[in-house]
Amino acid sequence: MSANQAVRIGAEPSALARRLILGIIGAIFLIPVIAMIEFTFRNGLAGDYTTSHWTGLFSEDSARTYRGLYQAIENSLVLAAVTVGIVLVLLLPTMVLVHMQFPRLKRTLEFICIIPITVPAIVLVVGLAPVYSVVVQVLGGSTWTLAFAYGITVLPYAYRAIQSNLDAIPVKTLSEAASTLGAGWMTVLWKILLPNLRRGVLAASFISIAVVLGEFTIASLLNRRNLQTALLQVSQSDPWVAVIFALAALALAFVLLLIIGRLGAASPSRRKS
Amino acid sequence: MAPAKKPSNRRRRLAYAGLTPFAAYVLIFLALPTILAVVTGFFSDDGSLTFDNITGLFTPTILATFGSSFWLSGVTAVIGAVVGALICYAMLGTKVGGLLRTIIESAASVLAQFGGVMLAFAFIATIGVQGLVTVILRDTFGVDIFADGVWLYQVPGLILPYVYFQVPLMVITFLPALTALRPQWAEASATLGGTRFAYWRHIAAPVLAPAFLGSLLLLFANAFSSFATAAALISQGSQIVPLQIRAALVSETVLGRENMAGALALGMIVVMVVVMWAYSALQSRTSRWQK
Incomplete structure (x- = not known):
């Protein structure tokens, strides 16, 4: 002993x-x-x-044999990119704005962002079907429009990643110091806050990508093709290739989340909250 | 909270305007679908108000579906919570941000997300009729796990795959509570002559109880709302609620009522709201010790 x-x-x-x-x-x-x-x-x-x-x-006719699968992977990558875009353009500025200008709305924003846990995809999709029949008329039926739904699905994860970063930096002190030195609102956001929020923003983006690449429910029930629906279809005829791609997706997700883990570990102040 | 420099009215209005894009987005893609999902349950196919779909929830078939959903979620939540808590216990005292911890935390995040189609593949490859474990058990040990029929594509077959994502979720949600146990409490207890058992019995267990119950509820909600794995494994029949919703949406002939999906969605939301409300109540008790 x-x-x-x-x-x-x-x-x-x-x-x-x-x-x-x-x-x-x-x-x-x-x-x-x-x-x-x-x-x-x-x-x-x-x-x-x-x-x-x-x-x-890796054979020559692989591109032809698995054309549907490659197309679906492309769809999923586009969806992941647009979803990250939604997080960065819609969620991030709103969170910064609420943090700085409307601290009383913080609880409300948090409540909104965790609703998707209580209203899961399988429930949301029932109401998304009529919404998307309108979306298709306005924006067309291309796959990327599905990212509007995925932006909602990733809200709880993205919110948590960005918020823990926001709580860890002295937003008020930084922005007041910058304003005192004559910086405008945009300068404060771009040159002071964003660089300090890099970790949270990266973590939010990676977790969003991981979630979108694994999404099946909404795509399946709205009859769209993404990686997961295509995998299920391919598995009927060629289960081996379906499993190979599933392994690859798993490995990719592990790497993404390992990076998030290292990002978190690199910021000691986060652990206090 | 008074800002150091009082912003002018114009700036204030501009700031409010900055909130509108997100508000509009959430209204259209979260609030509207949720309301639509619930409201359609109250209408018949020709658009008139009806309670037929809601009363349809209380028919024996649908009640049995809710029953197996509860059973499946309950069993996998309890197994997941116990095994997950055991992992968290084993990780006590490992360095925060250390290699072991980062790897386990990342693996847990991946596997908790590893729902769906890929998980179904994994278990077909493991305990399918020709799966690796099935074949080894049959050829080497003479044990036929499917002696009483193939149960993998039925509700009992969902237990192992569900446990596979429940345990990691437990690790993610319960670990922060365990980490918040202060060494000082253990020292105080030992100084006063307490044994390790006394420490667990009178200090650690009471402090951890709300966090454990809260995580258990979160796991229940997670299994209850999970769809993809079941959809990929079970192609025949609709033994759990999410699969009933699929049937109602896809075939449009379930019970002759297309809007049954809305009623089922309402039923699910009611269960989820109750569970998540209890979860957040327990969570706020938990956070008391995490300051």
């Missing part, structure tokens, strides 16, 4: 208990991921293994 263990008085587990718990649960959670990887090397039901599902993706 180490000296460290002898003086344990609080809630902390011993190093052995920690390793056991994290090791066992971690291993169990790895099983489905391993099963997915194993599956992509299976040769149909023959019971042996092949790399053809992976190599097929």
Whole structure:
């Protein structure tokens, strides 16, 4: 028994208990991921293994064979970009404005931004169907219009990411100092606040991208093609490729969220709130 | 709160105008759809006011659907909360911002988001009829998990996939509460002669109870409103509420009433509002210790 263990008085587990718990649960959670990887090397039901599902993706006619899937990925990337745009153009300035000018509206804004948790996508989509029949008439039926709905879906996540950053910097002091030195409202926003909010804005953008790339409910029930609806369709005829793309999306999301984690860890002041 | 320099009326009005784009956006794409979703439940197909859809919620079929949704959400919330809390406990004392913690937190964020179609693929590859675990259990240990029929594409088959995103969500929501346990409390307890059990029994457990219950409710709401995994796994029938909404929206012939989706949406919102209200009540108790 180490000296460290002898003086344990609080809630902390011993190093052995920690390793056991994290090791066992971690291993169990790895099983489905391993099963997915194993599956992509299976040769149909023959019971042996092949790399053809992976190599097929890089063959010459891959672009033609999986045209629908690539188109859907493009759609999802456009949707992710427009959704991030909505967060940056509509949500961010509103949050800064409320923080600086209307502190009493802060609770209201927070309440609005967490409504999408209580009104989940499957409920929202019932009312979005009639709204989108109008949207299609005004803006046309192209896929990017779906981003208006996704902007709502990501509100709780984006709000939390930006707000924790806003709370961690002395907005009032910074903007008053800048105003005293003669800066206008726009200068304060662009040159003082935005650079200080970089972490929160990046985190909000990444989490929005991760959410949009994984979105299925709204696209499926409004009959739009995005990555997830296409994956489900492809899986009927070529489950191996569907699983390969699912793995890729999972890896991408992990990298994005790992970056968010590092961003958060790099700002010690955030942890106080 | 008085600003240092009183802004002129014009600037004030300009500032209010700055709020309008977001307000308009939220009105059109959040408030309007929510109202439409609920209101359509009160109308018949020809546009006249009716309570038929609402009373339709209380038919045995729909009630049974709500029942299995409650059951599924409850079971996976409890499993998720217990296993997730265990992980949080194991992470006590690890460095905030350290490598282990960042990796677990990021993995938890990914897996909590890992709903949907991809999760269904993962479990078909794992415990599908030809899944990795199914085959190993059958060929090596002689255990046939589908001896009583294939349950993966039924409601019980949703339990494991749901647990797979419930546990990570528990880690994300419960970890801050555990981190807020102050070492000073443990020291005070030990100084006064308290054992570790006494510390857990009289200090940690009471402080953590509201956070644990709150997270449990959030997990329940999360499972209750989850659609994609179920939609990808279950193609036959509509055993849970979100799948009933799909059936009502897609086929338009469910019970002969197209606006049934609206009534089902209303039913879901009522459940979600009650659960989330209780959650936020517990959350405000929790935050008392997190100052």
